[in-house]
Amino acid sequence: MLHRRRFTLAAATLGAASIAVPLWVRAQQAKIEKPKISIAVGGKAAFYYLPLTIAEQLGYFKAEGLDVEISDFAGGARALQAVVGGSADVCSGAYEHTINLQAKNQVFQSFVLQGRAPQIAIGVSTKNMAGYKTIADLKGKKIGVSAPGSSTNMVANLVLSRGGLKASDVSFIGVGVAAGALTALRSGQIDAISNTDPVMTMLEQKGDVKIISDTRTLKGTAEVFGGPMPAACLYAPAEFVQKNPNTCQALANAIVHGLKWLQTAGPGDIIKTVPETYLLGDRALYLASFDKVREAIATDGMVPSEGPKTALAAIASFDTSVKADKIDLGKTYTNEFARRAKERFKA
Numbered sequence: 001m002l003h004r005r006r007f008t009l010a011a012a013t014l015g016a017a018s019i020a021v022p023l024w025v026r027a028q029q030a031k032i033e034k035p036k037i038s039i040a041v042g043g044k045a046a047f048y049y050l051p052l053t054i055a056e057q058l059g060y061f062k063a064e065g066l067d068v069e070i071s072d073f074a075g076g077a078r079a080l081q082a083v084v085g086g087s088a089d090v091c092s093g094a095y096e097h098t099i100n101l102q103a104k105n106q107v108f109q110s111f112v113l114q115g116r117a118p119q120i121a122i123g124v125s126t127k128n129m130a131g132y133k134t135i136a137d138l139k140g141k142k143i144g145v146s147a148p149g150s151s152t153n154m155v156a157n158l159v160l161s162r163g164g165l166k167a168s169d170v171s172f173i174g175v176g177v178a179a180g181a182l183t184a185l186r187s188g189q190i191d192a193i194s195n196t197d198p199v200m201t202m203l204e205q206k207g208d209v210k211i212i213s214d215t216r217t218l219k220g221t222a223e224v225f226g227g228p229m230p231a232a233c234l235y236a237p238a239e240f241v242q243k244n245p246n247t248c249q250a251l252a253n254a255i256v257h258g259l260k261w262l263q264t265a266g267p268g269d270i271i272k273t274v275p276e277t278y279l280l281g282d283r284a285l286y287l288a289s290f291d292k293v294r295e296a297i298a299t300d301g302m303v304p305s306e307g308p309k310t311a312l313a314a315i316a317s318f319d320t321s322v323k324a325d326k327i328d329l330g331k332t333y334t335n336e337f338a339r340r341a342k343e344r345f346k347a
Contacts, residue, residue, distance in 0.1 A: 033244040036067045037251070039234070040088035042076035043146050043177035045278045046196040047293045048232050051114040052092050054258035057273050063257075064250035074176045075147020083108075089240060090251065094118070094151035095230040095303070096311045098332040103322045107238040110333040112252040112341070113303050114259070115231035117221040117296035120155045121200040123209030128191040132210065135163020144175040144190035151231070152177075154315070156194035158224070159213045161318035179280060185209065198280060198289035205285060216293045227310035230303050230333075231296070238331065249337050256301040256341035263299060263347070300347040301338030308332060 041049055052070070055061055061068040073079045076093040083091045084106070091097070091108075098108045124132045129141070138160065145152040157167050175184040181199045184190050186208055193200075193209065197216060203209040214220040221229050234251055241248050267287045271279070279286045308329040316324040341347070 030246045032065050032246050032250055034089065034247045035065055036069075037090065037247060038069045038071065038088045039090045039092050040071050040073060040079035040082035041092040042073045042079035042150060043196070044070065044072040044092075045275075045280075046119075046146075046177040047198065047290060047297075048115060048119050048151075048177075048196045049092055050274075050297060051232075051255050051258045051262065052234075053274055053278075054261055055254040057275075058258065058261065060254040060257045061251075064254050066247070066250050066254065068251075073147070074174055075145070075150035075152065077147050077149030077153070083236065090234055090236045092232065092234055094154070095233045095235070095307070095333070096151065096154060096315055098235055099308075099312055099315055099322065099327055099329075100319075102327055102332060103319075107331055108235050109238045109241050109331065110230070110233040110235040110303060111241055111248050111336075112255045112301040112338045113230055113233045113298045114255060114301075115233075115296055116228065116298045116304065116307075117218055117293075118151060118155055118215040118229055118231045119196050119293045119296045120152050120194060120215050121197075121204075121211050122156060122159055122192065122194045122213040123200060123203060123211045124192045125185055125188070125190070126207060126210055128188055129210075132212075135160060135165060135212075138163075138192060139165055139169045141191035142171045142173055142189070144181060144184050144193040144195065145172050146177045146181075146195060147174040148172050152194040152196065155213070155215065155224070157318050158314055159194075167318075178277075182280070197293050198278075198286050201289035201292055202280060202282065202285050205288065216296055218295055221296070225310050225314050228304045228307045229310050229314070230307040233303070233333075235333075241334070245337075249340060252301060252337035253341045253344065256338060256345050256347050259298055259301060260345045260347045262297055300342040302335050302342065303333045303338075 079091050079093050080097055082088040095110050101108045175181040181195050185193050215224050312324055316322045
């Protein structure tokens with residue numbers, strides 16, 4: 001009799017629990033529409049995309065039932081082309097691309113944030129531009145960016161415009177975000193560089209560049225952009241997000257799981273997790289770079305409420321093709337998936 005009562009009580013408790021199953025659990029139980037998925041990224045070795053690498057290396061995508069193929073490109077603009085062209089499903093790229101795309105009547109949506117600051121610094125060559133004093137000195141010079149049209153290019157355009165120069169006053173050269181960028185600057189092929197870490201810290205600590213603009217910290221980002229600036233995220237055509245909500249939820253879960261891990265990860269954990277090639281031959285400088293950008297990494301995958309406005313104001317200030325009053329920021333991002341993932345992982 002006692003056994004039966006215990007069983008009945010347990011069954012009742014289970015029944016009540018099943019009614020109160022959180023939304024994310026039900027989303028997890030729902031069928032993933034596209035378990036085999038391709039992600040295009042522009043410069044995977046950069047800290048800008050560290051959450052993507054962590055999710056991949058620690059098996060978080062697989063844990064969500066996804067078979068993810070990541071294709072690496074020289075810069076965010078190239079990765080975006082892969083998604084627009086249909087050779088990749090999702091882009092791991094800069095949030096501001098969703099604004100630029102909408103200006104061209106293409107609706108893309110960010111659904112989980114990886115970075116809450118652009119992590120991009122601009123430096124002038126101490127060899128080629130030893131006498132540098134103001135932005136005006138960059139007129140006619142060659143500036144290295146990850147790839148033309150990428151986030152590194154966008155930040156350079158913004159800084160140039162505030163110094164009274166137009167993008168056409170300089171020459172932009174794609175140098176990637178790894179060893180090629182270091183070589184281009186050190187060999188004198190370029191006069192200045194707009195890039196991410198670890199490249200910028202390596203150049204800075206060796207005395208190869210003088211930093212003239214820095215968004216690797218939240219304070220520096222606010223000084224350059226006037227507010228919070230959402231950076232790396234996973235984004236896709238809005239139609240893809242609508243048709244594949246469970247797939248997008250699984251992707252968001254994996255990224256937020258990675259962000260949660262990064263909140264407490266020590267230097268040794270990072271070194272053990274990322275591929276050896278990411279270190280660019282110098283572990284100590286790689287870790288010094290990580291310390292510099294750590295606060296710029298998102299904590300919970302959510303786009304800050306003021307972030308999209310900051311991004312739109314920045315882009316519209318130098319890009320005449322983007323009309324601020326014509327952009328519907330609500331269509332450029334959703335926090336729906338990140339919110340569920342945040343609740344699940346207590347991020």
